[in-house]
Amino acid sequence: SAVISQKPSRDICQRGTSLTIQCQVDSQVTMMFWYRQQPGQSLTLIATANQGSEATYESGFVIDKFPISRPNLTFSTLTVSNMSPEDSSIYLCSVLSRGEGEKLFFGSGTQLSVL
Amino acid sequence: AQKITQTQPGMFVQEKEAVTLDCTYDTSDPSYGLFWYKQPSSGEMIFLIYQGSYDQQNATEGRYSLNFQKARKSANLVISASQLGDSAMYFCAMGGNFNKFYFGSGTKLNVKP
Numbered sequence: 001s002a003v004i005s006q007k008p009s010r011d012i013c014q015r016g017t018s019l020t021i022q023c024q025v026d027s028q029v030t031m032m033f034w035y036r037q038q039p040g041q042s043l044t045l046i047a048t049a050n051q052g053s054e055a056t057y058e059s060g061f062v063i064d065k066f067p068i069s070r071p072n073l074t075f076s077t078l079t080v081s082n083m084s085p086e087d088s089s090i091y092l093c094s095v096l097s098r099g100e101g102e103k104l105f106f107g108s109g110t111q112l113s114v115l
Numbered sequence: 116a117q118k119i120t121q122t123q124p125g126m127f128v129q130e131k132e133a134v135t136l137d138c139t140y141d142t143s144d145p146s147y148g149l150f151w152y153k154q155p156s157s158g159e160m161i162f163l164i165y166q167g168s169y170d171q172q173n174a175t176e177g178r179y180s181l182n183f184q185k186a187r188k189s190a191n192l193v194i195s196a197s198q199l200g201d202s203a204m205y206f207c208a209m210g211g212n213f214n215k216f217y218f219g220s221g222t223k224l225n226v227k228p
Contacts, residue, residue, distance in 0.1 A: 033215075033216065041220075042206060042218045042219060042220045042221050043160075043206065043208075043218040044218075045216065045217065048215065090158055092160065094160075094216075096210075096216075102148045102167070102210065103150075103162055103165055104150060104162065104208070104210065104216055105162060106152075106159065106160035106162075108158070108159050109158050109159065109160075111158065
């Protein structure tokens with residue numbers, strides 16, 4: 001199984017600022033994803049982080065608001081830009097592991113509160 | 116388009132009894148995977164069980180089993196011998212061709228002593 005380190009675990013930010021969330025995996029993985037979980041809601045896929053190329057964003061999410069980097073097969077960052085209170089959510093990094101069947105593993109999440 | 120439906124917002128079960136959490140899905144992908152995750156109040160997402168669309172047998176992992184009925188497009192999670200620590204949110208998820216994964220709305224399970 002993949003071990004994922006995600007940080008920060010939580011942050012309180014001011015409106016209009018930006019926060020970068022880091023995701024480090026203990027092994028090389030092809031597929032990395034970023035999800036958002038708004039309070040009391042399910043997980044919504046923001047984008048697929050592609051190594052060496054631009055991320056693939058889902059409908060409703062744009063690169064200017066959620067820029068993503070993926071410099072190698074073990075690391076990715078998600079930036080939440082120009083934050084507003086509506087961005088208050090849990091942000092989760094996940095990776096697809098193909099050993100012993102297909103499994104999607106998650107980091108511990110980043111609890112973001114925007115004031 | 117892919118869609119995951121969980122119709123039970125909340126469920127109660129008596130400790131030591133079995134409980135079934137429902138999940139139906141819709142996809143046009145010929146190959147896909149179905150997953151169940153547990154999210155306790157701490158917020159972490161814990162992988163429970165996986166079923167491939169071409170797997171002939173239903174998946175089992177300890178007290179968890181997946182009742183996969185392909186023709187009905189359902190993938191229900193069965194938890195046997197419920198424990199107090201099973202109280203959590205449970206999410207069903209699907210990956211088509213394993214390029215993207217989509218989650219249902221979740222079921223909040225409460226285990227009563």
